[in-house]
Structure formats: C-alpha cells, structure tokens
Amino acid sequence: MTKYRVNKTKYIDQTKTVSFNFDGKSYHGFEGDTLASALLSNGVHLVGRSFKYHRPRGIVSSGCEEPNAICQINEDTDLTEPNVRATEIELYEGLKASSQNCWPSVNFDIGGINNFISPFIPAGFYYKTFMWPKSFWKKIYEPLIRMSAGLGKSPTKPDPELYDHKHVHCDVLIIGGGISGIIASKIAAKNNLKTMLIEDKNVLGGSTIFQKNENYKINNKYSSEWIEEEIAELKKLDNLTIKTRTSLAAYHSYNYLLAKENISDHLPLDKKNGGIRHRLWKIRADKVIVATGAIERPLVFNNNDRPGIMLSNSVKKYLDFYGVSCGFNNAIFTNNDSAYETAVSLKEKGISVKLIDIRKKSNSKIVKNAENLGVKIYWNSTVVNTFGHRKINSIEIMNLSEDGSNVVGDKSRINCDCLAVSGGWTPMVHLHTQSGGKLDFREIDQTFIPNEIDKNHINVGSCNGDFELEDIIKNTNNKIKNFLKVSESDFDSCSVIDSKEFDKRNIWLLPNYISEGKCKSFIDFQNDSTAKDIKLALREGFKSIEHVKRYTTTGMATDQGKLSNMHALGIIADTAGVKMGTLGTTTFRPPFTPLTFGAIVGRSVGKFFDVIRKTSIHEWHIQNGAKFENVGQWKRPWYYPINNETLHDAVQRESKAARDSAGILDASTLGKIDIQGTDASEFLNRVYTNAWSKLGIGKCRYGLMLNEDGMVYDDGVTTRLGENHYLMTTTTGGAANVLSKLEDYLQTEWPELDVYLTSVTDHYSTASICGPNSKKILTKIFPDKDFNDDAFPHMSYQNAKINGINCRIMRISFTGELSYEINIDSKYGMSLWEKCIEAGKEFKITPYGTETMHLLRAEKGFIIVGQDTDGTMTPIDLQMDWIVSKKKYDFIGKRSLYRSDTIREDRKQLVGLLTDDPNEVLEEGAQIVSDINKKPIEMIGHVTSSYFSPNLNKSIALAVVKGGKKMNGQKLIVPMENKNINVTVSNFIFLDKENKRINA
Amino acid sequence: MFLINCPYCGERDQSEFSCGGEAHIVRPKQPTELSDDQWAEYLFMRKNIKGVQFERWNHVHGCRKWFNMVRDTSNDKIHAIYKMGEKPPVE
The missing domain is CATH 3.50.50.60 (FAD/NAD(P)-binding domain)
Incomplete structure (x- = not known):
C-alpha cells in the first residue's frame, strides 16, 4: 500500500494490484481505481499544463466535470484517444496515459513561458494581434497558431474497434x-x-x-x-x-x-x-x-489553480470511496456546510485538517461535529494567495470586511499540502x-x-x-x-436525520489586497480564463453572456464549462450591476460529455456506410472487367476497358462500335413508374410539358417535367401500355424524387384524379441495344417478330416472349441510333443480357457504360438532366420549345415560363461549342468569356458536357452561354490556367441533324 | 426527434417523415390568369413563424401519405395532425 492509501474501502480491492504507466513512469493502483485515484494514491497531483499559459495543473474533481486531468491514452496504438478525463478512466492492467499540452514534459514545459508574458496575452489577444500585417497571416501567424492549438493527438489510422x-x-x-x-x-x-x-x-x-x-x-x-x-x-x-x-x-x-x-x-x-x-x-x-x-462549485480567488487545490467533495470521495488521502495536512476553504463533511471524514481518520470559512458562523450539526472533533475553523476569512509551484505548499488568508467586499487585518500564512474548496452546489x-x-x-x-x-x-x-x-x-x-x-x-415512512440549517454566503469573486490586475483568479481552468478577462470583455463592450463566453472562451473547453459557467455569470452580473436571474445562461447543447465518433456512426462504416444498389446483370459487368460509377446508390458500369485501356481509349472504342455496328447498355437503373387509373392521361398532361391524351396505345413519347418554377426537373420516355395504363421512365438519380413529387400533386392538389403510382424500377431489367445492326440482333432473339419499320416503327412498343418469359420491347433511342430496349422481369435480366450478347456476337456487339452513353447523346445534342441542367434552365433556355405545348391550358411550371425573369433574352442558353483546334477537348465546368481584355473579366457561361467524338473525329462540347441562342458562329474564349482556348458557338446537334440513323 | 402520429400508421419516429413546408397553400386553378406578382406570391412566399405553424408532412419511409400538422416551432409541440383535405382545427 502506498503512503496515501490510508483507508480500506469495499470499492477498492486491495488484493488486486494493477500496474499502469503515466508519463513514462510505472505506478501501481488497485482494481476499482480510476486513473485519477491511482495517481493520487501515488502522490501525483501534477497531471497537465493549462491551454494558454501552460501553468501546472492537478486533478480537481472526481467526475465528468474535470477540467485539468485530461490525458492521451495508449499513445502508440491505433486506439489512442485524446482528452480523456483521468477521473473517468477505470484503471486496467497495462494502461498507458500521458499528459497533454506540454513539451518536452509536464514538469518542465517550454510553453510555460506564456505564464510570464501573460499580462500581454489577455482575452481576445489572438483577435487583436494577428490582424496585421495582412501578409503575415498565411506564412507566419497561421502555422504558429495551428502548432500551439488543440489538445492531444488524434489517432491517424482507421478505428479498429x-x-x-x-x-x-x-x-x-x-x-x-x-x-x-x-x-x-x-x-x-x-x-x-x-x-x-x-x-x-x-x-x-x-x-x-x-x-x-x-x-x-x-x-x-x-x-x-x-x-x-x-x-x-x-x-x-x-x-x-x-x-x-x-x-x-x-x-x-x-x-x-x-x-x-x-x-x-x-x-x-x-x-x-x-x-x-x-x-x-x-x-x-x-x-x-x-x-x-x-456539481460542487469551486471558489474564485488568486492563484486558485495550483496542483493540490481540489473540490471538497472530491477529496471526500477519494478518501471514503477510494481510500486515498489527497494530502496529510489539509486545508478546506468553504462558503457552506457541505465541506464540513469532508473535514469530519478526514479528522476521523486522524488526518490533519483546518477550515477557512467565509461565513461568520454556522450552527448546523455537522459544523458542531467538526468543532467537537477539534477542527480549527477560521471564520469570516478568505484565501488571498496560494504558494507552491508543482504542488501547493501553503496559503495566505485574511479576514473579510463586514459586507464581504474587501479584506481587512493582517495576512497569515498556513501550510498545507492540499486545499479543498467548496463554493456550494450547481x-x-x-x-x-x-x-x-x-x-x-x-x-x-x-x-x-x-x-x-x-x-x-x-x-x-x-x-x-x-x-x-x-x-x-x-x-x-x-x-x-x-x-x-x-x-x-416504500419511502413514505422513511425517518431521516440530517444536518439541517443549510446556509451559504455567496461571493463570486473573493476580494484581495492585491490589485485585480495582478490577481490570477481562474474561472475556466482548461481555457485559462480569469475573472480579469471577463471584466475586460465587459469593459470592451461585450454585454451578452453568449458574446462574453466566446470572446474570453470561458466554458468552451472540452469540459464545456461545467465548473466555470456559474462563476462567469456571477461575475458578469456583479460587474454589470444586474440581477443574475435576468442574465440567463449560455445554451447547454448535447452531448453532455464528449461522444466518440465511433459511437455516433455505429456499424455504418466501410461497406455498410451506404446502401449499394446493383442490377441483376451486375455480375456479368464484373466478369467483363467493367469499371463502375456511382449514380445515387446505384453501381453503373462506367466503361469496359480491354487490355489496360485507358478511360479515353475504351470510350472511343465503345462509342465507335455503337454507331458502326451494335452496342449494348444496361439501362435497368432508369427509374420506372407504373401509372394506372382512368385519369392517367390527364395526369400526364398536367405533369409533362407536352400533350399525352392523343398518344396511341402501344406508342412511346419523350416527356419533359418541370418544377413549378419552370425549371427542368426530369425527363424520360413514357409508354402507353393500355387505355388507362402507362409506364414512365425517369432519370436514374431522379427516380425517387419524381415519384415523391407526383404523389405530392396527386394527394394534395388533385385528389379528384383516379391515378395510382407504383415504383417498378427494381422489378424490371433493361437491356438497350443500339446501332445499325441492332435490328438484326433483335430478329435473332425474337425470330417470330416482325421488326420492319412499318410493323414496329420508332417510338412504339410491343410485347414479346423469350423462352416463354414475357417481356416488352420499346423501340426508343437515347443515342440517335436505331435502338431497342428490352424490359424483362429482373429475375431473368441476366439470361436476357447473355442472350443478347450471344446473338450479337457475329456483329461484334460491344457493351458500353455511362461514359460512352454520355458521349453518344452529346453527339446528338440530347441533354442530360443534372449535367446540362442545374435547376436554373427552362426548356426555352435549352432550345426545346418544341416540347412545350402551346395548346394545353396548364401544366406544372407553365405559368413560370413567362415570368419577367424567365423571358429575359440574356439567360444562359444551351449551345454547342467547337474548338478551333479539333483535338483540344474542353474541361467540363470551364468558364466561357467573350472579351478577355475587359477587366474584370465577365463570365458569360460554362461548359456542361465535353468529349472527343470518335464518330466526328473532333472535339465537341455542350455549354450554356448568356444569350447563346443568337450567337451561332460567334468566337468565344475558354480561359484555362495556362492558355486561352478559342472556340466557336455552333448548333448543339453535331451528328445526324436529319435524324436518318434512327431508321437506318 | 419527434414522435409523429401518422393518421394512417400511428406513432412513428421522425426519421420516417419529411417536412413539406407550409400547409394550405392551394395551387391556383387558373395560373395563366395571374399577374407575375400574384404567381410569385404563390410560388415563392412562405411564412417562417416562431410559434404555431401549419405544415405539410409526408410519411416518406412509410405509407407515403401526405398529411397536415399544427406545430409550435418554438417548442416543437405538435398540437394537431389531420389528413389532407380535412379542415384545420380551430385553436
């Protein structure tokens, strides 16, 4: 047993020794100890340095309110954790802990120099000092502040727990x-x-x-x-x-x-x-x-932060619960009765204790008890100074004046090795x-x-x-x-004896004979803010408690001011001459004590971070070397490199194949909404910009959906499956939002419509085959079907069967090529896909991914909602006037299309861009200017899609440019970091303007 | 985190719902007859009250039904929940 372990208690198993390491030195404690109680049992009080002045600091409390004893645990491991309170760490064999905020060691800390220059670093020092010269900020001030900022070290590797x-x-x-x-x-x-x-x-x-x-x-x-x-x-x-x-x-x-x-x-x-x-x-x-x-309150007096100055109830807990005496010559400084319990406990164990009480007298039983045990009590007295560098060794006390606002009489010095303080309870x-x-x-x-x-x-x-x-x-x-x-x-008939007569004399900032400016009366130990700082903030005009808090950083450390907030409030109230009750408090925000990030995220890490959606054909893509792209939660094939092909090479090859012979795309991720009901046609009339009532059964139509503000929201092809039955497709990323928006209108604006919406995105797999040979491939897969243009024209659909399994074939095109999409129950998606690949073999059918899909549609000038639009583009801006019905009385967004803002002619409008050097490919997102010499340079637009087209053998780009509709043929500049690229505005349909390929 | 009594499913955690902003803003029946200002009033203007507010909510991860809620934004007390089309309760 160590010298300080004076008491046997049932909560500490003194037969079970636990060894641990603190700041490189080995110690022993017992099972049941906290790191703090074990350190105290070894006589270690000095455990850290304060944040700003690097003053030596010791353990203050025995719980979560601890401001000083914060440690780095297991520093050399992946499990290391900073800012752990020693009062809350249960001791275990092999625990390694170290002090923070000190270098090279807690006993000799170079930052301690701040303590001596402290008159020059008052509250707001950083705000005031590092303002000028401005050029110093980046190279000198910021690195300097960053080096000294922060407590402890974060782990550098992923959390293995x-x-x-x-x-x-x-x-x-x-x-x-x-x-x-x-x-x-x-x-x-x-x-x-x-x-x-x-x-x-x-x-x-x-x-x-x-x-x-x-x-x-x-x-x-x-x-x-x-x-x-x-x-x-x-x-x-x-x-x-x-x-x-x-x-x-x-x-x-x-x-x-x-x-x-x-x-x-x-x-x-x-x-x-x-x-x-x-x-x-x-x-x-x-x-x-x-x-x-x-929580017990400390008291605010000069040099109240030395190691060995602790909360009174914590001294009692260390003694009666852990069996550890924090000192052998104790002084207790109090303004209320509860500290007398600590005095009695110490005295009963034969440990020396004196009391300094700012009250004039108390007649409660516990005070009498202490007096009877012969405890010396200095009434009406206050501590004016403390001494001892790494641990307290003596205090100086004086009498209080009648009203408690000043000190009177002579100073007297009392030796002690621990000072327990009690300021009452919060x-x-x-x-x-x-x-x-x-x-x-x-x-x-x-x-x-x-x-x-x-x-x-x-x-x-x-x-x-x-x-x-x-x-x-x-x-x-x-x-x-x-x-x-x-x-x-059970508690109705409890008989209770207690000390009674609880009374208290409250003085937030204890008076001193030393001038206020020279006192270091700490309020927030961890952030080193003193009573002086609070008063300075008030003098400088800060009035709100929330502002004083931030200016002085009181209550903003890892302990969130559990010990300091009340004193800060009290001193503000006293200084400003207002009632404390009217001042309010700062806001208490969660968490009450710090939470680990691990606890917050739980199991949602690694592969559980987010849901992954895969199509039924996913395995085939993997086996064929696809690189994937995330589209929302979907994994979509991005491109299929062959023999270490780069993205560029693969996309050039895929794009060429799709136009020269045949390409195949997994389009299963496109949103699919099944729409049924007697008012289905009317509903589509209201949600799309174009007319739907006259669409024949078995026909498909492209639709553009706006927001009520007139901006393009989504697009896709919708097929009329029956009189009252449609299948709508949406963009992959927009599927859930579109369904939600449609439900909103149905339920809240048009409840009279008989329409039912069902998401069937996951129910069907889709293989999209395009290219001049696609018709031949389809004929091989469906030998009984007539694929002639008359029997199966563009923008129509037919039911079909493969091996007895129902499927739907839509002749629709996203690439401008002759193209078919086959929808089949997802269960059969993979076998359908394999069948298509098999049938297409003789035509060198080429699987292509999203990158090629984007390139092919850009060649045709087809927009991608979300790439060429950004929520600020109307169909008119996109030069898609043709799809906006003039006849329909109303549809979502119609009225907004002729608001004063949407009819402006200088809105950004969709154009094509051709680079003067056909091999130069623009960067997507690059800004566009018309006059490079005019300062400041005016940005008139930006590039939305840009590729090298293998089918046209030149670079093409889509862009949005202010007033672009009228700029055809005009020369513009795309300024880049090292050069200015000259471009010419062109029609945005680069390939097959006559739409011949669709029936090729 | 509220506990919301969906009128179709019963009490569920707030994480199943999404808020759709101010309630009882009716889409004009004849938008084409409105001036720019009148249309803008419908399109853009929303209240943001400290106190009792009428809101639209959607049980988005449940029955997908929209309903109305009367909520005090200063203390998050939910005073009433009622279905779309039903009259708002009088105070």
Missing part, C-alpha cells in the same frame, strides 16, 4: 443512479412499469454510497448502509434494466434520448477480444426522470434544458433550478435543487408518486 447502436422503448427512464434515482427506479419498477436506469459510473449510489456520518441517517442506519440495501433490493426487480458505465449524451424532444454505454474501455487491451467498445442506446421513453445530481440542469425545459433562478443559494412544465419529464434530487438528505428523500418520493400516479411507496 466495433461500435453498436441499440433502440429501446421503456415506460420510465431514470437518468442517474444516486439516491434520488434509486428511489425513483424502485417506485417505478415496483409498479409494473418497464423501467430503465442509467448511471455513468460503474457503481450505483452516487455520493450517498460513501456517506457514513452520524449526522446523516435513514431509518436509523448510516445513509451508505441504507442505500446499499436499497440497491441490493433494486437489482432483484424484474422489469428494471440497470445500465452502469452509461452516460446520457443527449435529451431530444418527445423523450428521445441518446446514451453511450462503455462496454470495453475499462478492460485491459488483451481482454477486449475484438468485442464492441461502445454502444449507443437510442431510447424512446414515455416518462423521463432526471436525477443527475449536482444542479446539473443540462439535460432539462436540452429537452427544451426552462430554468428559474433561486436567489437564496444562487442556483438555476428547473422550471417544470412538461408532463412527461421531471427532475428530482439535487439536480432539482434539493441538497439536504431529508428534502431529497421526501420530495423525490412525493414527486415520483405524483408523476407516476402511484398512491404509496
């Missing part, structure tokens, strides 16, 4: 396993409610579990014994799920909460066994009971406010407490402002009974 998500529904969720949480859980579970209790520590019972004091008794037992019995009973209840090591991260509306369960962080590296590390619980609860307790109202709850300010002890209006959510215990044992038990019991509509409980 597993994370999990789990959804759960319950009647009652209780957050916090302290005394009020235990009471709430028992009442809920015993009344047949499906109950869940979550607690962030590994042991239930909160601070009551180590409260063994004559002044706090329940049913004549020490409160620690009483709660142990309650917990034992609780664990026997069937409909209660208890989750320890689980911290609530977020409380969203409608009682939807996220909690992170730590499953393996506390296990030695070799015992993790590749299991799940964290599980994120997604909880929907009928009723939520928040019992998150309170209810943890984070979750209440996250859920949308409001706060009230309670003057008597200067606390914000929940203002409850939500009928499905209450706060109980000290997070609700009840700090005395009897209040906690009685109020919690009554509130829970009301909340859950229960008439009686």
Whole structure:
C-alpha cells in the first residue's frame, strides 16, 4: 500500500494490484481505481499544463466535470484517444496515459513561458494581434497558431474497434443512479412499469454510497448502509434494466434520448477480444426522470489553480470511496456546510485538517461535529494567495470586511499540502434544458433550478435543487408518486436525520489586497480564463453572456464549462450591476460529455456506410472487367476497358462500335413508374410539358417535367401500355424524387384524379441495344417478330416472349441510333443480357457504360438532366420549345415560363461549342468569356458536357452561354490556367441533324 | 426527434417523415390568369413563424401519405395532425 492509501474501502480491492504507466513512469493502483485515484494514491497531483499559459495543473474533481486531468491514452496504438478525463478512466492492467499540452514534459514545459508574458496575452489577444500585417497571416501567424492549438493527438489510422447502436422503448427512464434515482427506479419498477436506469459510473449510489456520518441517517442506519440495501433490493426487480458505465449524451424532444454505454474501455487491451467498445442506446421513453445530481462549485480567488487545490467533495470521495488521502495536512476553504463533511471524514481518520470559512458562523450539526472533533475553523476569512509551484505548499488568508467586499487585518500564512474548496452546489440542469425545459433562478443559494412544465419529464434530487438528505428523500418520493400516479411507496415512512440549517454566503469573486490586475483568479481552468478577462470583455463592450463566453472562451473547453459557467455569470452580473436571474445562461447543447465518433456512426462504416444498389446483370459487368460509377446508390458500369485501356481509349472504342455496328447498355437503373387509373392521361398532361391524351396505345413519347418554377426537373420516355395504363421512365438519380413529387400533386392538389403510382424500377431489367445492326440482333432473339419499320416503327412498343418469359420491347433511342430496349422481369435480366450478347456476337456487339452513353447523346445534342441542367434552365433556355405545348391550358411550371425573369433574352442558353483546334477537348465546368481584355473579366457561361467524338473525329462540347441562342458562329474564349482556348458557338446537334440513323 | 402520429400508421419516429413546408397553400386553378406578382406570391412566399405553424408532412419511409400538422416551432409541440383535405382545427 502506498503512503496515501490510508483507508480500506469495499470499492477498492486491495488484493488486486494493477500496474499502469503515466508519463513514462510505472505506478501501481488497485482494481476499482480510476486513473485519477491511482495517481493520487501515488502522490501525483501534477497531471497537465493549462491551454494558454501552460501553468501546472492537478486533478480537481472526481467526475465528468474535470477540467485539468485530461490525458492521451495508449499513445502508440491505433486506439489512442485524446482528452480523456483521468477521473473517468477505470484503471486496467497495462494502461498507458500521458499528459497533454506540454513539451518536452509536464514538469518542465517550454510553453510555460506564456505564464510570464501573460499580462500581454489577455482575452481576445489572438483577435487583436494577428490582424496585421495582412501578409503575415498565411506564412507566419497561421502555422504558429495551428502548432500551439488543440489538445492531444488524434489517432491517424482507421478505428479498429466495433461500435453498436441499440433502440429501446421503456415506460420510465431514470437518468442517474444516486439516491434520488434509486428511489425513483424502485417506485417505478415496483409498479409494473418497464423501467430503465442509467448511471455513468460503474457503481450505483452516487455520493450517498460513501456517506457514513452520524449526522446523516435513514431509518436509523448510516445513509451508505441504507442505500446499499436499497440497491441490493433494486437489482432483484424484474422489469428494471440497470445500465452502469452509461452516460446520457443527449435529451431530444418527445423523450428521445441518446446514451453511450462503455462496454470495453475499462478492460485491459488483451481482454477486449475484438468485442464492441461502445454502444449507443437510442431510447424512446414515455416518462423521463432526471436525477443527475449536482456539481460542487469551486471558489474564485488568486492563484486558485495550483496542483493540490481540489473540490471538497472530491477529496471526500477519494478518501471514503477510494481510500486515498489527497494530502496529510489539509486545508478546506468553504462558503457552506457541505465541506464540513469532508473535514469530519478526514479528522476521523486522524488526518490533519483546518477550515477557512467565509461565513461568520454556522450552527448546523455537522459544523458542531467538526468543532467537537477539534477542527480549527477560521471564520469570516478568505484565501488571498496560494504558494507552491508543482504542488501547493501553503496559503495566505485574511479576514473579510463586514459586507464581504474587501479584506481587512493582517495576512497569515498556513501550510498545507492540499486545499479543498467548496463554493456550494450547481444542479446539473443540462439535460432539462436540452429537452427544451426552462430554468428559474433561486436567489437564496444562487442556483438555476428547473422550471417544470412538461408532463412527461421531471427532475428530482439535487439536480432539482434539493441538497439536504431529508428534502431529497421526501420530495423525490412525493414527486415520483405524483408523476407516476402511484398512491404509496416504500419511502413514505422513511425517518431521516440530517444536518439541517443549510446556509451559504455567496461571493463570486473573493476580494484581495492585491490589485485585480495582478490577481490570477481562474474561472475556466482548461481555457485559462480569469475573472480579469471577463471584466475586460465587459469593459470592451461585450454585454451578452453568449458574446462574453466566446470572446474570453470561458466554458468552451472540452469540459464545456461545467465548473466555470456559474462563476462567469456571477461575475458578469456583479460587474454589470444586474440581477443574475435576468442574465440567463449560455445554451447547454448535447452531448453532455464528449461522444466518440465511433459511437455516433455505429456499424455504418466501410461497406455498410451506404446502401449499394446493383442490377441483376451486375455480375456479368464484373466478369467483363467493367469499371463502375456511382449514380445515387446505384453501381453503373462506367466503361469496359480491354487490355489496360485507358478511360479515353475504351470510350472511343465503345462509342465507335455503337454507331458502326451494335452496342449494348444496361439501362435497368432508369427509374420506372407504373401509372394506372382512368385519369392517367390527364395526369400526364398536367405533369409533362407536352400533350399525352392523343398518344396511341402501344406508342412511346419523350416527356419533359418541370418544377413549378419552370425549371427542368426530369425527363424520360413514357409508354402507353393500355387505355388507362402507362409506364414512365425517369432519370436514374431522379427516380425517387419524381415519384415523391407526383404523389405530392396527386394527394394534395388533385385528389379528384383516379391515378395510382407504383415504383417498378427494381422489378424490371433493361437491356438497350443500339446501332445499325441492332435490328438484326433483335430478329435473332425474337425470330417470330416482325421488326420492319412499318410493323414496329420508332417510338412504339410491343410485347414479346423469350423462352416463354414475357417481356416488352420499346423501340426508343437515347443515342440517335436505331435502338431497342428490352424490359424483362429482373429475375431473368441476366439470361436476357447473355442472350443478347450471344446473338450479337457475329456483329461484334460491344457493351458500353455511362461514359460512352454520355458521349453518344452529346453527339446528338440530347441533354442530360443534372449535367446540362442545374435547376436554373427552362426548356426555352435549352432550345426545346418544341416540347412545350402551346395548346394545353396548364401544366406544372407553365405559368413560370413567362415570368419577367424567365423571358429575359440574356439567360444562359444551351449551345454547342467547337474548338478551333479539333483535338483540344474542353474541361467540363470551364468558364466561357467573350472579351478577355475587359477587366474584370465577365463570365458569360460554362461548359456542361465535353468529349472527343470518335464518330466526328473532333472535339465537341455542350455549354450554356448568356444569350447563346443568337450567337451561332460567334468566337468565344475558354480561359484555362495556362492558355486561352478559342472556340466557336455552333448548333448543339453535331451528328445526324436529319435524324436518318434512327431508321437506318 | 419527434414522435409523429401518422393518421394512417400511428406513432412513428421522425426519421420516417419529411417536412413539406407550409400547409394550405392551394395551387391556383387558373395560373395563366395571374399577374407575375400574384404567381410569385404563390410560388415563392412562405411564412417562417416562431410559434404555431401549419405544415405539410409526408410519411416518406412509410405509407407515403401526405398529411397536415399544427406545430409550435418554438417548442416543437405538435398540437394537431389531420389528413389532407380535412379542415384545420380551430385553436
């Protein structure tokens, strides 16, 4: 046992030694320790340096509020994690931890020089200093700031661990396993409610579990014994799920909460066994009971940040729970009674302790208890200074003036090796406010407490402002009974003894004989902001608490101001002379404590990152060497390289083959919507720009769909299968949105129409065969069919059978070539495809991908919605006036086509571009200008599609240019990084303007 | 994350729904007879109220049905849900 391990407790198994390494040095602790308690048991207080001034800092607390003891864990491994609170890391064999924010070591840190130049780096220093000269920013200031910014090191490799998500529904969720949480859980579970209790520590019972004091008794037992019995009973209840090591991260509306369960962080590296590390619980609860307790406040005085200055209740927890004394010559500095519990506990174990109390007197039982034990109390006194570089060794105290605004009399020096401070308690109202709850300010002890209006959510215990044992038990019991509509409980007849007479003297910033400018009275330890900084911000005109917070960075560190926010508010209120209650608080945002990215994403990593959609022909594409392109969630063949062909070479070959003989495309991904109903024709009339009523059964028609603002939204061919039956195709990427838009109009604007929409995209596979030999190939596949132009003309469809399987053949063309699309039940997609390939062999049928498809349609000047359009193009801009019906009274977007803005003649319009050098291929997205010498250069358009056409043997491009319709033949310039490319505006149909190939 | 009582399916998580903006904006029956300003009023102008707002919602990952919701945007309380075509509840 080390010197500081003075006490045996049941929570530390002193037979099981655990060795660990901190900052390169080996230590021992015991099973049950946290890293913080193990370090303290070895007398180690100095664990880090502060962010700005690099001042030595020690462990302050024993929980999630810890601002100083943040460590880098397992630095040399892929599992390394920065900013972990030593107070929350459960010790395991082989744990390696190190200090952050110090170089070369925590004991000798070069950045410590900042402490000596601190008068020159006040709040807002960075904003004020690095403004000029402007040219210094990129090369000098930014790299310098980046080097010194940030805490710890991120892992550099992918996270090898597993994370999990789990959804759960319950009647009652209780957050916090302290005394009020235990009471709430028992009442809920015993009344047949499906109950869940979550607690962030590994042991239930909160601070009551180590409260063994004559002044706090329940049913004549020490409160620690009483709660142990309650917990034992609780664990026997069937409909209660208890989750320890689980911290609530977020409380969203409608009682939807996220909690992170730590499953393996506390296990030695070799015992993790590749299991799940964290599980994120997604909880929907009928009723939520928040019992998150309170955090002890520090006090703000000169040099209040030395290692060895700790929160009083944490000193007590280290002693009574972990068996570790933080010092042998303790001083306690307080403004309230609760610190006396720590004093009594220390004294009873024979450890020296003195008290400095800013109050004039207190008559409560616990104070009497301390006095009777012979604890020296300095009443009406305050600490004005502390000493000791790497650990506190003495303090200086003075008396307070009558009103507490000043110090009087002489200084006296007291030696100590630990200073416990207590500034009273702050209810943890984070979750209440996250859920949308409001706060009230309670003057008597200067606390914000929940203002409850939500009928499905209450706060109980000290997070609700009840700090005395009897209040906690009685109020919690009554509130829970009301909340859950229960008439009686096990706690109705509890008899409670407590210290009573809780009173407190609140002074946010303690006075000093040293001038304010020379005091270092820290408010936010982690971000190094002092009372002086807050006052400076106010002097400089910042008034809103949210602005002061950001200017001084108070409360913006990884602890999110759990210890600092109240003092910042108090000092602002005092300085500005306003009531604290009227000031409001900063916003408490989730997560309450930091969440790992792993826990947030869960299993949605690697191949589960997104859904992958494959056509039924996908395997064939793989076997034939296709490179794939993502189109939405679809994997589409991009091109099929042969013998290490480049993209360019493959596309040139595929494009040529498709026009010279035959090409085949897997078009299964195009959206397909089955439209039925007696008003189907009328519906199409309203959603497309062209007319549909007269389309004959068995015929196909190309349609353009607009948004209500007149801009092109989607396009595709729709086939009339029967009197009241159509099959619409959409773009691959637009399928889901089109269906959604059509449903919207049907359900909300035109409910009188008898129309039913069904997505059949996945139901049919489509092979599209094009080229002069396509008719011969189709004839081979369907020997009984007559493919003559008269019997099967362009833009028509026929039913057919392959080996008895029904399929539909559409004679439609996306390439301008003679072309057929065969639709078949997806189950038979692959065999259809193989049949087509087999039949096409003698014609050297060439599979082609999306890149060739884009090239072929660009040669013909066919647009691709989403490539040549961007949501700002009307059909008129696209020179597609021919498809906009003049006769129809109305269709979606019609009225917008003659708004003052859409009829402007200088809108960007679709044109063709030919480069003066036919071998020069423009870059898609490149800007277009007409006058390169005019400054600033005016961009008049951009290139939307650009290829080298193997069929025309020259470069072609589609572009949108302001007023382009009237610019045919005009010379323009496409300026690039190294050169200006000269281009000529041309017709955007580059190939077969007469449409001869379609019937070739 | 709201719990939304779809009038066709019952209570479901918000992630199954998408919000379609302000409700009770009726598409003009005779758009061609409207001036540019009148058409723009229908096309572009939407309220963004802090307080009680009438909204359209779609159970997009469920029954695909559209319905209306009365929601207080300041505290996300849902006051009423009713089907398309039904009259909005009076306060």
